[in-house]
Amino acid sequence: MPEKAPFPVQAFRPILVCIIGMLAVSCVFMTQAIFLELAQSLQVEETRARLSFSFTSLFYGLSFLLVGPIADRVHQPRMAFGGAVFLALAVLAASFVHDFQLFLVLMAAVGMGASAIPASMFPYMVHTAPPERMGAFVGMLLAFATIGVIVGRLVVGLMTSWWGWEVAFRVMAGIVLACGICVLAFLPKPEMELPADGSGFFRLLLKPFQLMAQPKIITLLFTGFLLFFGFMGMVTFLTYRLAQPPFFYTAREIGLVSLAGLTSLLGAPLSGAFSQKFGWYKVAVFGVSLCLISLQLMGWTASLTPVVIGILMVFLGVYGAQPSIFLEISQSVPIDSTGCASSMYILFCIGGGSMAATLLGPVWNAWGWTGVTLACTASLTASLAMAALAHRRRSAR
Structure with missing residues (x-):
């Protein structure tokens, strides 16, 4: 890792990158297990409730066209923190909404916020991993991202059965925010020299x-x-x-x-x-x-x-x-x-x-x-x- 730190901190950093990547993916997939509960709460048909995942995944995917280039120009841990804050606020706000149209807007925001995390953390892992272990570290991050699909479906589904989907969303928002704060506190900026580039916004796109x-x-x-x-x-x-x-x-x-x-x-x-x-x-x-x-x-x-x-x-x-x-x-x-x-x-x-x-x-x-x-x-x-x-x-x- 780029800064000298005690061994426990050095070992914790790649794990932290993997955890926040897993949480981002979990938030994208968390509605898949609770379509029925969402339909009943928001008073829509279950087929319409499925649009919540469609909106999240659509905006999650398309946002990479923007956040990917940005990740090459900014402090990547700060970008992940910003994405975590945006994601947590969107999930939290969605838990208080009872209008389905507004809920879909917030699900789109969830996808956008979630995309900033892997967009910044994947290159961060590449830049900061020891060269001889880069492949293992990147593979570990990909594995955690996949586990995020299961966590989003299973854990949110279980919490919904215990306390309701609103509480499940609020718990997820709190965990994402806490992990984002840890990213900002414990992940240093990678030591890499980027070529000077005065590219404007449209050139970046x-x-x-x-x-x-x-x-x-x-x-x-x-x-x-x-x-x-x-x-x-x-x-x-x-x-x-x-x-x-x-x-x-x-x-x-x-x-x-x-x-x-x-x-x-x-x-x-x-x-x-x-x-x-x-x-x-x-x-x-x-x-x-x-x-x-x-x-x-x-x-x-x-x-x-x-x-x-x-x-x-x-x-x-x-x-x-x-x-x-x-x-x-x-x-x-x-x-x-x-x-x-x-x-x-x-x-x-x-x-x-x-x-x-x-x-x-x-x-x-x-x-x-x-x-x-x-x-x-x-x-x-x-x-x-x-x-x-x-x-x-x-x-x-």
């Missing part, structure tokens, strides 16, 4: 598109997009598959089966470390290939055991490949573009997952689980091809 104009960067971004299209498509429609014959599982049983994937998140830090040792391409190919094998296990069987093994393998594969791709993107751009590049990668992954849920709906209706399996297999195969193409291209760094 062009930066993501300038990065996407680089052949290697856009290829790596689409590698992540296609990876998440196949991954999220399979995981999303697995819920419907397990509710059908021959399984007939309840929502609770499906949730327990899906939790098996969490054990594979341990692979993300290891993948980051292996990427530095063996090269990003070998690790990415191994991870995506593991995903392809897992899809065949889940796609062509009517037994629970192969499905559980497939879930374990697909999570291990995705979060084995993702840190390696992320690191290659970070190392393929100038140091003053790391925040923008990492934000674009997050945006492309979110876009891939969202598009899978949308485009595979008609595929499911027309051809069922077989159609989804074939479509996701094609997406992962295309991701492998993109990785191979990126491996051959030179970076602009």
Whole structure:
């Protein structure tokens, strides 16, 4: 880390980065488990209550186009603190609202505030991690961000069942604010020299598109997009598959089966470390290939055991490949573009997952689980091809 500090403080800093990243993602996904409670409280249909997550995720993704370039120009811990304050205030305000339209506006604000945290903390981790452990640290942050999805759904769902969604929101707001204060207090500014740049605001907005104009960067971004299209498509429609014959599982049983994937998140830090040792391409190919094998296990069987093994393998594969791709993107751009590049990668992954849920709906209706399996297999195969193409291209760094 950039400043000399006692060992406990040095060890605490990367953990703090991971925790606030996890909390940001938790706030994005926290409404998914409480649509019914929101519908009853705000007096709308449950289908309309689902718009709360749609607004949050939409503004979360689009905000990376702005906060990514900004993260390369500001004190990153202060940016994370500002995002945490904005996020906490939006969540807190939402807990007092009883008008659904205003609630949606605040959910959009939640997405915007949440985006500032990973946009600043991912490049911060890259800049401050010991060079020999950068891959492991980035992998750990990616793993915690994924755990945030589960925490948002599970913890907020439990608190809602105990005390109501309003109290659950207020508790989350307090935790986010407290963690933001810790970030400001304990995380020093990274020691890196950025080139003098008098770029104006509109020039700053062009930066993501300038990065996407680089052949290697856009290829790596689409590698992540296609990876998440196949991954999220399979995981999303697995819920419907397990509710059908021959399984007939309840929502609770499906949730327990899906939790098996969490054990594979341990692979993300290891993948980051292996990427530095063996090269990003070998690790990415191994991870995506593991995903392809897992899809065949889940796609062509009517037994629970192969499905559980497939879930374990697909999570291990995705979060084995993702840190390696992320690191290659970070190392393929100038140091003053790391925040923008990492934000674009997050945006492309979110876009891939969202598009899978949308485009595979008609595929499911027309051809069922077989159609989804074939479509996701094609997406992962295309991701492998993109990785191979990126491996051959030179970076602009």
